[in-house]
Amino acid sequence: MEKNTARLRKNFHQAKWDEEVIFQLHTPGEKGIIVPEVEEGIRQVAGDGLPLIPEEMRRSVPPGLPEVGQMRVLKHYLRLSQATLGADFNIDIGQGTCTMKYNPKVNEAIARDQKASALHPYQDEETVQGALGIIYNLEGIFKEISGLDRFSFQPSSGSHAIMVMASVVRKYHELRGEGYKRNEIITTIFSHPSDAAAAAIKGYKIITLFQGPDGLVDVKSLSKAVSDRTAALFITNPEDTGIFNPQITEFTRIVHEAGGLCGYDQANANGLLGITRSREAGFDLCFFNLHKTFGTPHGCGGPAGGAIGVTEKLQGLLPVPLVDKKNDKYFLNYDLPDSIGKTRAFYGVFPVILKAYAWVMSLGAEGLRTVSETAVLNNNYIMNKILAIRGATSPFSAGKRRIEQVRYSFEKMHRETGIGTHDVTYRMADFGFHMWSSHHPFIVPEPFTIEPTESYSKTELDEYLAGLQQCSEEAYGNHELIKSAPNNSVVHHIDSSFSDDPKKWAITWRAYLKKHGTKQ
Numbered sequence: 001m002e003k004n005t006a007r008l009r010k011n012f013h014q015a016k017w018d019e020e021v022i023f024q025l026h027t028p029g030e031k032g033i034i035v036p037e038v039e040e041g042i043r044q045v046a047g048d049g050l051p052l053i054p055e056e057m058r059r060s061v062p063p064g065l066p067e068v069g070q071m072r073v074l075k076h077y078l079r080l081s082q083a084t085l086g087a088d089f090n091i092d093i094g095q096g097t098c099t100m101k102y103n104p105k106v107n108e109a110i111a112r113d114q115k116a117s118a119l120h121p122y123q124d125e126e127t128v129q130g131a132l133g134i135i136y137n138l139e140g141i142f143k144e145i146s147g148l149d150r151f152s153f154q155p156s157s158g159s160h161a162i163m164v165m166a167s168v169v170r171k172y173h174e175l176r177g178e179g180y181k182r183n184e185i186i187t188t189i190f191s192h193p194s195d196a197a198a199a200a201i202k203g204y205k206i207i208t209l210f211q212g213p214d215g216l217v218d219v220k221s222l223s224k225a226v227s228d229r230t231a232a233l234f235i236t237n238p239e240d241t242g243i244f245n246p247q248i249t250e251f252t253r254i255v256h257e258a259g260g261l262c263g264y265d266q267a268n269a270n271g272l273l274g275i276t277r278s279r280e281a282g283f284d285l286c287f288f289n290l291h292k293t294f295g296t297p298h299g300c301g302g303p304a305g306g307a308i309g310v311t312e313k314l315q316g317l318l319p320v321p322l323v324d325k326k327n328d329k330y331f332l333n334y335d336l337p338d339s340i341g342k343t344r345a346f347y348g349v350f351p352v353i354l355k356a357y358a359w360v361m362s363l364g365a366e367g368l369r370t371v372s373e374t375a376v377l378n379n380n381y382i383m384n385k386i387l388a389i390r391g392a393t394s395p396f397s398a399g400k401r402r403i404e405q406v407r408y409s410f411e412k413m414h415r416e417t418g419i420g421t422h423d424v425t426y427r428m429a430d431f432g433f434h435m436w437s438s439h440h441p442f443i444v445p446e447p448f449t450i451e452p453t454e455s456y457s458k459t460e461l462d463e464y465l466a467g468l469q470q471c472s473e474e475a476y477g478n479h480e481l482i483k484s485a486p487n488n489s490v491v492h493h494i495d496s497s498f499s500d501d502p503k504k505w506a507i508t509w510r511a512y513l514k515k516h517g518t519k520q
Contacts, residue, residue: 008462008466010463012430012431022066027068032069033070064510083490087102090433092434093450093453094433094450096405097192097268097451099289099453103296111351116354121347125330129329131354132330134357138357138360139151139323141360146277146309147277148278148279148285149311150309150312150315155305155344156305158192158299160306162195163198163199164308166198166204167343168314169261170204172317182260183203183229184227185230185232185233185234186222189209190240195235196208209222211396214396214397216239227258230258230260233260234263234265235265238402238404241395242403242405242407243396243402248281248282249282256282261314262283263283263286264286266278266287267287268289268405269288269293270375271379272404274369287306289304289307290352290355291304291305295356295359296355305349305352305356321334332347370454371454376401379451380402381452381458382452382461383406386406386450386465390473391472391476392412394409404453409445409448411444411446413446417475419482421437423475423485424468425448430488430489
């Protein structure tokens with residue numbers, strides 16, 4: 001690692017505002033916009049519109065919305081925007097498994113065009129042939145990417161797609177008369193936690209398999225867990241360590257022989273496009289996140305979208321409707337007698353589907369493979385550099401390459417200096433960077449997870465690495481700088497005990513007022 005880290009790091013100092021929440025800016029009588037009065041002629045013909053609203057749906061009192069002038073609203077939200085970091089603002093490779101990558105702005109412009117943004121989900125099929133065609137064609141692309149036979153874009157997110165997978169699994173076994181008997185779903189500790197959580201919501205008992213010395217679950221452990229109660233295996237591969245399981249086809253074979261199904265969590269498929277497919281690995285179901293791998297903003301920054309695919313034997317169980325084509329006309333097909341039904345209102349989040357379609361079409365098949373090759377190259381470059389930083393290690397599979405991410409550890413640094421991952425996270429904010437630890441529980445001590453994707457140049461990766469190097473030098477040298485961090489960021493130390501105490505939660509402004517004994 002180059003010692004002159006100051007040459008690489010930019011001088012960062014984030015704007016700080018003691019900004020109140022929008023409700024605290026409320027000033028009675030202050031207006032953002034004055035709506036003109038309805039003309040008398042229109043009033044006489046149309047009335048006030050109130051009779052059109054069922055009485056039980058009418059408010060007894062107006063909503064308690066803040067009254068704030070336009071200028072103050074503008075300043076408020078611009079100030080909040082200055083207190084954020086993200087993929088369009090900084091080098092956002094420290095978000096771990098969340099795949100923060102560049103989202104082309106031309107795709108945003110396409111989605112905002114009135115031809116897309118003004119569509120209504122209740123429009124007649126004849127008037128939305130273009131939109132249905134895009135959905136139909138994107139399904140064809142995902143068939144090629146995965147090797148599976150049918151896709152639905154109805155799920156709202158990746159976690160929702162897992163719940164849909166669990167619903168399909170349940171319906172499949174119910175139709176075979178084994179719904180009650182097959183009540184277990186197997187997953188692994190380094191698969192995404194939603195694989196267990198979403199399946200548990202559907203009432204399944206979760207069996208979690210733990211890794212061996214190489215970071216992978218061995219075949220014997222899976223064989224012991226499989227039984228006639230096994231409904232399915234839900235697994236991420238590569239898991240959240242970035243290690244690809246080379247025995248994955250043996251895993252799917254064992255589960256199939258026991259009568260179970262196999263679901264592939266491909267929320268992070270950034271290192272696999274055009275390289276491996278679900279079908280060849282033996283999976284019956286899989287899902288992708290449009291808001292991660294496929295060039296649309298991450299779900300926590302806007303609407304998300306999940307793409308769930310199945311083999312032919314399961315296609316009749318997918319949520320209705322599917323988009324089909326007959327005589328050069330696209331239509332919404334509700335004729336699936338064994339369908340699990342709707343899993344959300346309408347079909348899906350069309351702007352997200354549109355942006356993913358534009359991203360894939362701009363790249364083509366060769367471009368998709370280049371995305372993965374570049375992501376893997378970036379990941380292994382940054383792994384080589386991080387492992388040269390004092391105090392940083394990468395548990396499991398020493399000397400082996402990883403796919404799209406790595407779960408690292410500052411356990412050695414913490415043991416030798418008392419400085420750990422949370423200290424480094426706060427200090428990295430001083431350089432304009434975000435660094436994420438990992439999913440709980442912390443199987444890897446003092447973890448941090450880096451996923452560089454294909455979006456970043458070597459220069460940008462080196463800039464991020466310089467921040468980590470600086471943190472290491474401070475940990476082994478000047479403790480005050482890293483212990484007092486952050487100094488240049490709006491991030492600050494908080495008492496995280498509130499997250500374990502529901503009495504302290506206030507999800508809405510109304511809940512906050514109730515907890516503080518204040519009437520709105």
